[in-house]
Amino acid sequence: MGTIAMDDHTKHPLLVLDGVSKHFGGVQAVSDVSFSIPQGRITGLIGPNGAGKTTLFNLISGTILPSSGTILFAGRDLTRLPPQTRSRQGMMRTFQNLSLYPELSCLENVTIGANAWYRPGLLSLVRPGGGSIEHTIMTQAREHLDLVGLADKSELPPDALSYGDQRRLEIARAMMGNPQLLLLDEPAAGLNNQESQELAELLLALRKETGLTILIIEHDMDVLMTVSDMVLVLVEGQLLLENTPRKVQQDPRVIEAYLGREG
Numbered sequence: 001m002g003t004i005a006m007d008d009h010t011k012h013p014l015l016v017l018d019g020v021s022k023h024f025g026g027v028q029a030v031s032d033v034s035f036s037i038p039q040g041r042i043t044g045l046i047g048p049n050g051a052g053k054t055t056l057f058n059l060i061s062g063t064i065l066p067s068s069g070t071i072l073f074a075g076r077d078l079t080r081l082p083p084q085t086r087s088r089q090g091m092m093r094t095f096q097n098l099s100l101y102p103e104l105s106c107l108e109n110v111t112i113g114a115n116a117w118y119r120p121g122l123l124s125l126v127r128p129g130g131g132s133i134e135h136t137i138m139t140q141a142r143e144h145l146d147l148v149g150l151a152d153k154s155e156l157p158p159d160a161l162s163y164g165d166q167r168r169l170e171i172a173r174a175m176m177g178n179p180q181l182l183l184l185d186e187p188a189a190g191l192n193n194q195e196s197q198e199l200a201e202l203l204l205a206l207r208k209e210t211g212l213t214i215l216i217i218e219h220d221m222d223v224l225m226t227v228s229d230m231v232l233v234l235v236e237g238q239l240l241l242e243n244t245p246r247k248v249q250q251d252p253r254v255i256e257a258y259l260g261r262e263g
């Protein structure tokens, strides 16, 4: 009802967390976390081990439900909706550990991402005899392999790829779901310096080409500094601060939080 002022220079938020908490028995993993992410922004999520980053990702993608609080995505309340509904609405994720299918080719692995929107029963009704949806999926999968630079590896099994390329393959599969929001859980883990830098460039290119919004957990500071517009710092389940990567790196509270953990 015209609640957004047309001259408002702040972009409409794609993802909004409002007072989100999660406890596992006596462990307060995420505590009263609120933030919002505008469309097209790349946001880094950092924090010492056990800070609650993965729990927060699981809450956003819906594999676990919050103890309290609200999660809005594209203006809709998704707090209690299952992961499949969230991916259908444009939220895709990759995992800390690779989750590729070794018995399938790279191309077939990418097609799996279409599960986010392809429900055979429904589509066969919508497109009666109107060309093959399988053909469309294969074509899109090839385009996404090309997008991440793996066009020439389509028939290989994922195990034949370098670790860096396997990470790219996972991203291609997530992109196959036509996401508005991509959640990346440590995509540079296990990559060498060159692979990490190439990954950072890929993420920036994806954002440029598709207007994608990305939330990324990443321990590799070089990657984080390269790709992030803003960084959220989580410590002991609480949001300590949100600022630009440079400001975050220099913030004594952040340094203290990391050193405090190591000491």
Ligand SMILES: Nc1ncnc2c1ncn2[C@@H]1O[C@H](COP(=O)(O)OP(=O)(O)OP(=O)(O)O)[C@@H](O)[C@H]1O
Pocket (backbone or CB within 6 Å): 024, 027, 028, 029, 047, 048, 049, 050, 051, 052, 053, 054, 055, 056
């Ligand atoms: N299913 C669970 N049951 C009980 N406790 C859990 C569960 N999942 C997470 N926790 C606890 O919640 C806290 C936050 O864990 P989480 O894995 O979210 O942190 P993290 O920031 O992702 O850590 P890391 O950087 O090591 O991956 C930890 O104390 C962890 O032990």
